[in-house]
Amino acid sequence: MERITATYYIETPYEVAKAAAVLAGEQSSGTFVAVPNETEELKQRFAARVESIEHLQTVWEPAIPGARSKDGNYRRAIVKVSWSIENFGYNLPVLISTLQGNLYEITQFTGLKLMDIDFPESFVKHYAGAKFGVAGCRELTKVYERPLIGTIIKPSIGMSPEQTARIVKTLAEAGIDFVKDDELMSSAANSQFEDRLNAVMNVINANADKTGKKVMYAFNISGETDEMHDRYEKIVNAGGTCAMVSINTVGMSATKKICDQGALAIHGHRNGWGMMNRHPLLGIDFKAYQKLWRLVGVDQLHVNGIQNKFWETDDSVVNSIQSLKEPLFQHKNILPVVSSGQWGGQAFETYRRTQTVDLLYMAGGGIMAHPMGAAAGVVALQQAWKATVDGLTLDEARKLYTEFDKAAEKFGK
The missing domain is CATH 3.20.20.110 (Ribulose bisphosphate carboxylase, large subunit, C-terminal domain)
Known part of the structure; x- marks a missing residue:
């Protein structure tokens, strides 16, 4: 099944991999606590995946308010996360709610910016683009x-x-x-x-x-x-x-x-x-x-x-x-x-x-x-x-x- 990949520039007081996993869970099938119906089969089909992490620099002051660092470090990274097209189909408002919704509220991040989106060809062909x-x-x-x-x-x-x-x-x-x-x-x-x-x-x-x-x-x-x-x-x-x-x-x-x-x-x-x-x-x-x-x-x-x-x-x-x-x-x-x-x-x-x-x-x-x-x-x-x-x-x-x-x-x- 085709997937859409979003690239984020993040800052977090936590381990980057853990913060990225929270992002992927919160913006797909997960929530702050395990729920009975989030089966392995469901996650395999609908859960977002962390595709890659590129560690950047560490800073000592947060870019925006969020959770406080226990060790005084705020870690920056480029993170790529992907979603199955089954999650939203050809629906731009729901796509944006997925890629840019509540993740800006997540306390694990003291910085988060959506940098790029990679669309599968079938998705882009569904939209005709500019007429002129x-x-x-x-x-x-x-x-x-x-x-x-x-x-x-x-x-x-x-x-x-x-x-x-x-x-x-x-x-x-x-x-x-x-x-x-x-x-x-x-x-x-x-x-x-x-x-x-x-x-x-x-x-x-x-x-x-x-x-x-x-x-x-x-x-x-x-x-x-x-x-x-x-x-x-x-x-x-x-x-x-x-x-x-x-x-x-x-x-x-x-x-x-x-x-x-x-x-x-x-x-x-x-x-x-x-x-x-x-x-x-x-x-x-x-x-x-x-x-x-x-x-x-x-x-x-x-x-x-x-x-x-x-x-x-x-x-x-x-x-x-x-x-x-x-x-x-x-x-x-x-x-x-x-x-x-x-x-x-x-x-x-x-x-x-x-x-x-x-x-x-x-x-x-x-x-x-x-x-x-x-x-x-x-x-x-x-x-x-x-x-x-x-x-x-x-x-x-x-x-x-x-x-x-x-x-x-x-x-x-």
């Missing part, structure tokens, strides 16, 4: 051989539909590829969803009729399930090409139901990511996280950005981008969304370290607050990416391009 992915998003936007350049409507909330549409008109005429609602904006008192949709799509459709290029706008449909489906259909009927979902708050089942519709590219926003990943010994690593959402079927997924405004290191961002470039069986690769305090200046380091243009590169303030206006902000990002792919340095690009030079004056400090 990198190639599909390129086709929808008619952007090839360079990153998609995008922005976020700023201010995040407070503008009327008409104000939003005016900004989108400016951006579209400047050649923007992608625009999205902020995750804080869904249907506010002065910007009801349908009103904003109609105002924005009137601008986008008119620009597409004139230029042949349709700007991809990710309308935030996050909400109750029925409401999300209603908004999805409204976007389709208005001629839109994308919907945004706050995946961590909406959840896997609701997001998958949206992805399964297949008419719109789905922009997966990971807001809330910090509480899952910020602590080095708690939560889930992006390598495991992205596999789950690729199974669900999102077409685009946030990865933060180089020299970002948040806490995440450049190494972590680069690793996230690389993980999305790795194949997941025959599924389409999805588009990494580079965002967070970006302007054209970070394009050079982003390209140097990743050597890819298969990105959605977004700047909110980096476009909206350009000293020559939002249109020049779009141009400056386009110039930055052309310069870096052409092998120019940032300083060389400043001498060549006026809009980028002005961006560097404002944002490069």
Whole structure:
């Protein structure tokens, strides 16, 4: 019978093997005490197995609260545990309850992070993955051989539909590829969803009729399930090409139901990511996280950005981008969304370290607050990416391009 294997980074005040055995028991057939019906036959079929243990360093202070060490040592290790697919079948919520459920509560651990998941081929084939992915998003936007350049409507909330549409008109005429609602904006008192949709799509459709290029706008449909489906259909009927979902708050089942519709590219926003990943010994690593959402079927997924405004290191961002470039069986690769305090200046380091243009590169303030206006902000990002792919340095690009030079004056400090 096929098995799913999870890799954990753990810290424990106990012997590592004993702690790992507790993890395997608690997350399958066992509990804190032997029970009569947990027969050997049952355990053989349904119990989790500790597949391997790689001992790492020992420390003298626990990473998070848990049982106290009797000898003052807290042992760290990489542990692999596997489960029979019979335990949960093709059911992602139950899979996550197994791989990430009560084990975070177990007192035997003073640190625990899910680092990776290995799926059997039959499991992954059960999920179709992204409908559009990198190639599909390129086709929808008619952007090839360079990153998609995008922005976020700023201010995040407070503008009327008409104000939003005016900004989108400016951006579209400047050649923007992608625009999205902020995750804080869904249907506010002065910007009801349908009103904003109609105002924005009137601008986008008119620009597409004139230029042949349709700007991809990710309308935030996050909400109750029925409401999300209603908004999805409204976007389709208005001629839109994308919907945004706050995946961590909406959840896997609701997001998958949206992805399964297949008419719109789905922009997966990971807001809330910090509480899952910020602590080095708690939560889930992006390598495991992205596999789950690729199974669900999102077409685009946030990865933060180089020299970002948040806490995440450049190494972590680069690793996230690389993980999305790795194949997941025959599924389409999805588009990494580079965002967070970006302007054209970070394009050079982003390209140097990743050597890819298969990105959605977004700047909110980096476009909206350009000293020559939002249109020049779009141009400056386009110039930055052309310069870096052409092998120019940032300083060389400043001498060549006026809009980028002005961006560097404002944002490069």
